[in-house]
């Protein structure tokens with residue numbers, strides 16, 4: 001269904017050695033039966049990462065105001081996306097989630113290094129370039145750039161963008177290969193099997209559908225026989241088994257662990273890590289007739305990304321800049337590479353394992369994974385242009401439980417965005433500011449802390465955002481604690497984090513409707529004073545929403561914050577501690593009421609109202625009619 005946005009304020013914009021890992025974990029005695037707690041420890045512990053540099057923002061994020069010298073580090077990655085085709089909503093999904101997690105960790109004042117990038121070698125990419133009539137290099141430049149542009153449109157504030165064709169990356173891959181070779185884990189052999197070019201993987205015939213079709217891409221696999229170099233994965237079977245048994249939270253969500261353990265138990269086969277028939281790739285050291293297999297190349301991007309351009313490209317320098325990663329965020333289809341191949345490769349090279357691999361679900365269309373190969377994608381650029389980055393980010397993070405699959409429907413998208421962002425939050429702000437303007441010259445009559453003494457709304461808000469980190473484990477897990485939003489963010493429960501913040505908005509609406517300040521103002525005297533206090537209370541709740549929802553909808557939250565009379569610099573300097581009640585002070589002057597989020601109107605409704613599409617797009621910058629200011 002075609003629709004339009006009435007105004008577009010939206011888019012402003014894991015041992016070293018395994019033993020070190022084990023001993024630290026065990027000494028902390030946190031092999032808890034409770035995965036949630038363990039997860040939280042992994043995500044918040046800094047003891048596995050050393051010497052992480054100051055987060056250097058190469059993209060849109062600059063962390064100028066933060067003194068990071070004593071801060072914990074948090075290094076997270078998205079997959080490096082294949083550049084066979086432009087990005088689609090499925091690829092954007094992981095990155096949006098990663099960005100929200102990175103933003104939340106920055107609010108906790110961690111030294112965050114958020115890594116993303118593009119995977120540019122291999123047969124699939126060379127084939128896509130040839131089909132376009134361009135050279136592989138030109139093709140990669142163009143698609144990689146399309147990813148960067150999309151990340152800008154989606155307000156993705158990454159710190160490092162690695163391309164596997166970067167020379168520093170190539171140098172690191174060769175050094176890594178040589179280390180593994182020196183460790184006796186690479187040998188030469190013939191291999192014959194069925195290969196899926198889209199997966200860039202030899203397949204086990206038992207997994208295939210009729211006509212040897214790949215179950216993921218629904219395309220026939222091709223029979224290949226090659227003389228290749230192999231990685232001795234089978235040598236690492238026992239160590240991998242032990243790792244997962246002792247650190248069950250390495251794979252998240254926890255229900256994916258069984259699958260990984262099943263693969264390992266069924267027996268690990270060595271895999272081919274070079275290709276004789278593929279030119280577009282990194283040459284195998286001492287054998288330029290073969291190139292390194294794309295996965296043995298791309299996974300190293302998580303380490304090479306840590307290098308600054310001016311640094312000498314070697315493993316030691318990269319590792320000391322932030323490895324191991326705290327979190328690899330990936331889709332469930334590439335779990336085997338991240339939870340089996342990658343840890344074994346790292347063990348072979350004597351490097352630390354990442355702390356956690358989280359495999360999220362798929363965005364689906366008619367039950368099938370949305371993807372470039374099936375051609376059933378949703379265009380993220382189109383969605384952003386129509387609805388704004390905040391709407392796109394919010395919908396997919398709020399409505400798809402992180403870890404599970406989720407289907408997209410435009411009707412549901414519009415309903416959710418209108419109900420949550422335009423009404424519950426946007427309209428609450430707008431009508432409160434309207435009342436303040438009309439009755440109090442847009443100026444706060446009292447401190448929010450004083451206004452809310454003994455106030456029930458304040459208690460509700462505090463329970464939703466507060467996180468009293470006590471040493472006792474049970475206090476984190478115990479019932480009765482409603483430290484919802486922060487706990488959910490920490491546990492990567494992004495949908496629940498949104499829900500907790502939305503509850504503040506709902507409570508604010510209930511409060512203002514119950515108090516009816518518009519009539520109290522009319523009564524004058526002490527009723528007038530009560531009404532003025534009520535507005536301060538609601539606005540303080542909205543200030544807290546603006547911080548607590550900022551990892552999800554950063555642009556919208558900046559607009560809210562500036563409507564509350566703060567500068568952009570002040571917004572950029574906030575921390576999670578600022579969700580504490582009491583930020584708004586007496587005398588603070590609010591901005592003129594100006595709707596922060598326009599309702600999305602269906603075109604059919606617009607037509608009924610006599611508007612043409614042209615007119616509709618012209619009205620995009622205008623105040624939506626549903627955003628009426630002043631009275632309830």
Ligand code: MSP
Pocket residue numbers: 078079080081082089090091093094119298299300301329330331332333334361362363364369370371
């Ligand atoms: N290049 C490899 C990753 C190498 S990481 C060192 C790759 N690239 S990909 O472009 O095919 O996929 C990148 C990510 O996008 C994967 O995590 C995949 O799960 C995710 N998605 C692709 N389609 C998706 C959906 N329809 N839904 C959610 N995520 C999906 O694999």
